[in-house]
Amino acid sequence: MFLAETPFYAERGGQTADTGWLDWNDGKASVIDVQPQGEAIRHRVEVRPDRLKPGDRVRAVVDAPRRQAIARHHSATHLLHRALRDVLGEQAIQAGSSVEADYATFDFRFPRGLTTDEVDRVYRLLNEKIRANLERHVEELPLDKAMATGAVALFDEKYGDLVRVVSFGDWARELCGGTHVERSGEIGLALISGDRSIGAGVRRIELRAGAAAERQVSDDEQVLHELGEALRTAPAELPSRVAALQAEVKRLEKEAASLRQRLAAGGDVRLEEADVSGVRLMLQRVDADEKDLLVFADAALNRANGNGVAIVVGGRNFAVKVASPLAERLPANDLIQAFRQVAGGKGGGRGPVGQGGGIDPERVGDAFKSVQDYIRTQLKAHG
Structure with a gap:
């Protein structure tokens, strides 16, 4: 809608438009947006088309508090x-x-x-x-x-x-x-x-x-x-209280990581081993979160004096770690694919490390045998 004269500020220069209303003898309508259009000012008005016609007189009122x-x-x-x-x-x-x-x-x-x-x-x-x-x-x-x-x-x-x-x-x-x-x-x-x-x-x-x-x-x-109520601390002391809590969280995280490593190194684990053409292949089943599986894999390789391959399964997730001397001939990604062909799921790796998930836990034993067959084939091909 266009007015012969307008008190409304049209949006420009980063400033939002005025809003307000128009009223006349038997009606009132809200002005919800105002935009420049060439040399004119266009008003967006919430009104039925039949309520106003060209030439009608209206009173334009800007929302002053806004x-x-x-x-x-x-x-x-x-x-x-x-x-x-x-x-x-x-x-x-x-x-x-x-x-x-x-x-x-x-x-x-x-x-x-x-x-x-x-x-x-x-x-x-x-x-x-x-x-x-x-x-x-x-x-x-x-x-x-x-x-x-x-x-x-x-x-x-x-x-x-x-x-x-x-x-x-x-x-x-x-x-x-x-x-x-x-x-x-x-x-x-x-x-x-x-x-x-x-x-x-x-x-x-x-x-x-x-x-x-x-x-x-x-x-x-x-x-x-x-926050003060929740932490039983005066507002002015919240920064020091939060800093103390952050330090405590770091200490507990470090302690938890140490406990996980100790568990992985000597806890109650279900371990299967196979000697495949001189390579010590280990399958370990644990009750652990996905993020901790590689901790168990590291511990297994340490027990093997760094000369082996560790597969760690936790529920439907798994991790693979290959000892450095073997990583070039037996990349983790290839071992993961051999494992997945039987156990299903998804996964991948780079160099000596890889992880995956979505496997069928009931088929882990057969998947372990599939990895053994793959290792024999690879080592034979590389002499």
Whole structure:
């Protein structure tokens, strides 16, 4: 729908469109999107086609609280841009942005990730300038004059001869056509995340301002409270408590690995062995997770003084390990295929090691004999 005049801001320059409604004598309709179309502005309106016709008079009303929330985020991105350049240097230049009512993203060109200290300095400077309640000034100037005054422009944006310059005090000055707060203090609070890479030499920071930032603080405090309750620790002591738990987990993992190795080396195992043309072939059946099968295979080869082949089966999974002196003549992948031809399942290997799964446990014994036949054939072929 097109209006002869409109108060709605159409989406452009990274700022989302206004929403609101149209009303008339006997009706009302929601405006859910506004987009530029050539020199005109197109409104997406939720209304039956028969309710309005060309020439009808309507009252256009912008959702003012939503527009103000968008303005807070847009103004906050301007202050963030200036803060980044103050902390990182003039090479930190805007590469794009997305401004919504409850968050904004700010993309900038910079060759590396920010340190924790740099993020903290940017955050503190940003909120310092918000608290300074800097007055917003808007003026239209010829492009060359605007640039001469120190206004910052997007690197790849195309501008006309006359541009709109938005300034906050004498600190932040940019070319911009979007909506903004009248003073920086109206932003209230701004929270920023650490930066992340979105492409070669381009970083992204996420930002929340005003009520959205306050909700984020409340949500974060709730999470800290729940973590403190679960760990019976004051929120301020959570980092040290988590560090202690991480150290304990590492200790227990190391202890568990040691126990698995001891079990593999001398526990109650079901072992079958065969001497195949001088090669010690071992089949071991264990009750163990898939990730531990190679531990048992290593232990079996150690018992064979490193001169043999170990096949370890745990349920429907299996692993194969070949002693290094034999790996060239008896690659694990070939042994796995010989085993699978009888036991079924899938698997593969590289060099002396391989694993697989999905086998039929009832056919493991016959598969073991199939591997013996394969080894005899291979060793005979290689002399």
